[in-house]
Amino acid sequence: MDTTTATVGGLVLALFGGVLLLWCAAEVRLRLRVRRRGVPAVATVLAEENVHGQLDSAPLLSFSVPPSVGGPGGPGGPGGCGIAGLVLARPRGHTPLRRPDRFAPGASVRICYDPRDPGRVVLAPGEISRVAVADLLWSALGVACLAAGAGLLAAVGG
Incomplete structure (x- = not known):
C-alpha cells in the first residue's frame, strides 16, 4: 500500500473512531441524565404521514407538558404564554433496525423528558x-476503527 494512502486511511479511520466514541459517550450520558433528572410522562405514538418517517425506527411521540416547563423562553418562563403545550419528538438512543410492533400508532409509551428542553426525550x-447492547456495539465499532487507524499509522511510521 502506498505510504500516502495508508497515512490518509489511518487518519480517517482514527478520526472516525475517536469521534464515534465521543458521540457514544455523550449520548449515553445525555440519556442517563434525562432518565435520572427528567420528568416522567406518558406519550402516544403517532401515525407517520411521511414515508421517511415510517422508515425511522424511533417512533414519533406526542405528549403534553405543563405550563411551567420550558426554561426562560419557554411556555412558563418570562414572556411565555403560561399555557400547557403539546410536544412532538422522537426518543434519543433508539436504534433497532426496525420499529418494534409495540410502538404501533396509538400505543402509549412511558418516557422521561428534560424539563428545560421538552423535545429531548428518552x-x-x-x-x-x-x-446497553446497542451502546456496546457502537462503542466496539469506534474502538475497532480507532485501533485500525492507529495500526495503519504505526505501520507507515515504523
Whole structure:
C-alpha cells in the first residue's frame, strides 16, 4: 500500500473512531441524565404521514407538558404564554433496525423528558430492551476503527 494512502486511511479511520466514541459517550450520558433528572410522562405514538418517517425506527411521540416547563423562553418562563403545550419528538438512543410492533400508532409509551428542553426525550427504563447492547456495539465499532487507524499509522511510521 502506498505510504500516502495508508497515512490518509489511518487518519480517517482514527478520526472516525475517536469521534464515534465521543458521540457514544455523550449520548449515553445525555440519556442517563434525562432518565435520572427528567420528568416522567406518558406519550402516544403517532401515525407517520411521511414515508421517511415510517422508515425511522424511533417512533414519533406526542405528549403534553405543563405550563411551567420550558426554561426562560419557554411556555412558563418570562414572556411565555403560561399555557400547557403539546410536544412532538422522537426518543434519543433508539436504534433497532426496525420499529418494534409495540410502538404501533396509538400505543402509549412511558418516557422521561428534560424539563428545560421538552423535545429531548428518552424512553423510560423497561420500555426498550437491549439498549446497553446497542451502546456496546457502537462503542466496539469506534474502538475497532480507532485501533485500525492507529495500526495503519504505526505501520507507515515504523
